[in-house]
Amino acid sequence: MTIKAILFDLDGTLLDHDMRSDFLPHYFEALGKNFAHIIPPKKLIQGIMLGSDAITRSDGSVTNMEAFARVFYPYVNIARETLEPEFMVFYREVFPILQEYTKRKPEARDVVETMFKLGYRVVIATNPYFPYTAVQQRMAWAGVDDLPYHRITSYENSHFAKPDPRYFLEILDEIGCKPEEALVVGDEAMDMIAGTIGCQTFLVESTATIEHEIRPEPTYRGTLTGVKSLLTSKQK
Structure with missing residues (x-):
């Protein structure tokens, strides 16, 4: 056809x-440093991994964003409305630096x-x-x-x-x-x-x-x- x-x-x-072996380690390092004043880096990364796993196992009833949120925010025990603006600042001001690894x-x-x-x-x-x-x-x-x-x-x-x-x-x-x-x-x-x-x-x-x-x-x-x-x- x-x-x-x-x-x-x-x-x-x-x-x-290489997303897995090169980019992601630098991404997680940047996240850990950026959020260290709010969440211990190890807990943040573990929460992201758990949220990502929820996306992988999704039954399709909600968007990936919602599947992630339902696991991540309860795990880190910080309100979504508190952290989401912080993530937006990270993607606006810090994420662009990661271009050097591509x-x-x-x-x-x-x-x-x-x-x-x-x-x-x-x-x-x-x-x-x-x-x-x-x-x-x-x-x-x-x-x-x-x-x-x-x-x-x-x-x-x-x-x-x-x-x-x-x-x-x-x-x-x-x-x-x-x-x-x-x-x-x-x-x-x-x-x-x-x-x-x-x-x-x-x-x-x-x-x-x-x-x-x-x-x-x-x-x-x-x-x-x-x-x-x-x-x-x-x-x-």
């Missing part, structure tokens, strides 16, 4: 960095722009554990933040997270596409899992790619520029 939508993962795919892929902008020019519905399908502001900033670091996407996933607008296939089904429902009409582009097994619901997949290998975890086998493999070549050829 004809491809109508391209779902791009962000971290490791459009933005060059690197822009010079080809990313051209590849994404080409998808729009070819008429595809384009989605930033980043794992929605972060608020929109953190997603938008990372998109800016990648140089792809100012384009008319059909959907950008964040914890405010999502009810599931990768590798749950329902994460992809929710996106497809929102943009009006069938699984077989979508190409998911990513660098990890959690992206390639979209193949189990009928999506076509394109693996762009990165330092985060763990080959033995890649199941099912991607429809395509190659570079980010290879995505452009593939989709351009399909238009001929």
